[in-house]
Amino acid sequence: MSKISPKAERRERIIESALKIFAEKGFQDATISEISKAAGVSDATVYEYFNSKEELLFTIPEDITVETIRETERVMPFLRGAESKLRAIVQSYVTIYEQNPEYANLIMLHLKTNRNFLRTRAFEVVRDAARMLLECIKEGIETGTFRKNTDPYLVRSIILGTIEHLCTRKHLQGQPENMLSQVDPMVDLILSGIRAPQEQQNISIHLHMTGTAKAPETITIVPEERKP
Amino acid sequence: MSKISPKAERRERIIESALKIFAEKGFQDATISEISKAAGVSDATVYEYFNSKEELLFTIPEDITVETIRETERVMPFLRGAESKLRAIVQSYVTIYEQNPEYANLIMLHLKTNRNFLRTRAFEVVRDAARMLLECIKEGIETGTFRKNTDPYLVRSIILGTIEHLCTRKHLQGQPENMLSQVDPMVDLILSGIRAPQEQQNISIHLHMTGTAKAPETITIVPEERKP
DNA sequence: TGAATAACAGAGTGTGACTATGATATAACC
DNA sequence: GGTTATATCATAGTCACACTCTGTTATTCA
Incomplete structure (x- = not known):
């Protein structure tokens, strides 16, 4: 059988x-x-x-797209925190496009800009993947990892747009050679753009007091207001 | 005549x-x-x-593309610093696409993914515009406004990719309604992702010493090493 | 007004998506 | 194993449309 x-x-x-x-x-x-x-x-x-x-x-992209999403969803529960999840999702996208150049070619050059594709079963799956990314960004905002005033839709557009641009560029002009090496720099850049400002505690100050006088009874440290 | x-x-x-x-x-x-x-x-x-x-x-995009670039180039000399230039370039891109929806439609849905378009006069002009953006990012790195280890090509891909994604999305799905309102959030996000870390001088510490003892002769403040 | 040029209508070619049909091969089932 | 049902096939044909060709008519410009 x-x-x-x-x-x-x-x-x-x-x-x-x-x-x-x-x-x-x-x-x-x-x-x-x-x-x-x-x-x-x-x-x-x-x-x-x-x-x-x-x-x-x-019909072509159906199977491979479904399989990709499933795989990514299988990994998600093992990751803690919005940052690692976001990184994993981006890596998963780029890996698929890197490993299936013909599939990537089709998606980027022929499907992404096709009106009728929006009414397709395969597109449903693509939409699910985009939703997963969005949820992850929202989670980061709620848990305080990302800035409160972050627009999750904009962040998603930045991420998807960048991946698509890199991919299209590669297929039309042959650059960059290796997209996977761009994942970490790209995610780092975006994360440091949306990360909530660090708490003061990671700045430690050591006061070395020299001289013969005794230490004062109290020292109050007043940090300046952070500019937004 | x-x-x-x-x-x-x-x-x-x-x-x-x-x-x-x-x-x-x-x-x-x-x-x-x-x-x-x-x-x-x-x-x-x-x-x-x-x-x-x-x-x-x-042939369609030739005139309008040339005109756009010229206009942007005319504004450039009036701007000081990589950040304002970068913001102006992005704004100029988005304005054109917002004001000429049919032109935007053609570029995003039919030309951007066409191999033959790369050998076109109009594409030459597009390439020039992309170069201008790149130069501006490089300037920011050289003058110390942006992190030294920034990859200017990646930053350009992020910017162009985001604009293209927003634009394609708008023309296929009708969202976002107004792309211009996304310019500042987008540029802010990217800038805060590539801006060189602020010098310590903007953190001021006020030491209020209370008590009867005299102040010590010297106080040395040793900030902890920044994690990259 | 006259010569050169541009625009025209209309007929014709070639290609490729898609349909229709009836013959032949293959699978399924008793 | 033989019969029925189903898939596959080759072939011929339709249609739409990009593009060409030709000879005629309209415009431009001197």
Whole structure:
């Protein structure tokens, strides 16, 4: 019973060929004939599985996106604090895009800017992932890790926007070579932009008193008001 | 001699109609017939001004992009310091996109992810704008306003990525309503992520000594080493 | 007014998405 | 194993649209 039904297997082959060819030539320049040939099926068969070229395009990211989110969700419970969670989410995004360049190509160059994609099952999953990120930011604000006046939606836009920009840039211009090495600098930068100001306790002052006079009875230290 | 040549005027009309229709229906779904009809010329005439539908698309952003950059460059000399310059550049980007929604639509949904657009005159100008932003970040690092270990390319990606994300989101999902109101929070957040740590001098400590004993001869204050 | 140029309508080509059909192969079930 | 149901196939055909070609008409400019 471990045998996959031949129908599902054929469908899988079409999707894989489509991914490869769409990523290589772009959605518009790729033809159904090429895809069906690469998958070893006839043109007509493609249309028995998918109603249109666009529907085929939209089906491609489903599995991999769902799998990614699941994996990230599995890691979450092991992390403590908004900062580590946020870092993990960003790392997870970038890892997927780094490890599946064709998938990344499709998402960044063909799906992200497609109106119809918004009405898609795969997009639902993408939206869930974005929600997870948002929750994490909100958690940081509530627990006092992040500034109280932080706009969580803006922070999310900054994070997603940066990832998308890096990814698009990589696929069009070949830079940066390695996106994963950008994760920590990027997260550090954003975190230090939204972290609540440190409590005074981490500044310790040592008073070395020299001389012959005895110490005064009390010393009061009054820190200046912090400028916002 | 203030009369524009009828040829240039006709060309202008075609470009304007194309902008409108591309933004409304998307590049693929718009047809040359619609555009020529809207411009009041024949299909054949369109091909006398532009070699292809795509060349027409690429020509649209030329003027407005050049004009925008010039305007921003004109303001620059009046600004002192990397922070104000950076803020001005971001504001200038967002203003253009806010004031020219059709142009923004085209850039974000159809040009930014087009390989051929990279070989375009209009893209040259876009690249110049990105360079200006980069120079400004580098200046901030050199003058000590920003952290020494800041990666200027990463900061630029964060800024451009965020703007693009906000803009794409607005055009696909209608949010945020007003992007200009996001400029200051966004710039503030990024600045506080890259600003060099404040010198100790802004922390002043008042020692109130009470009691009868005389003050000691010297007091040495040794601040703890900052954690990076 | 006359010569050069631009714009035109309309017919024609090629490509590629998608449909329809009937024949053939494959799977499923008794 | 044989029969039925289902998938797959090749093929031919439709349609929309980008783009070309041609000869005619309108505009511009001297």
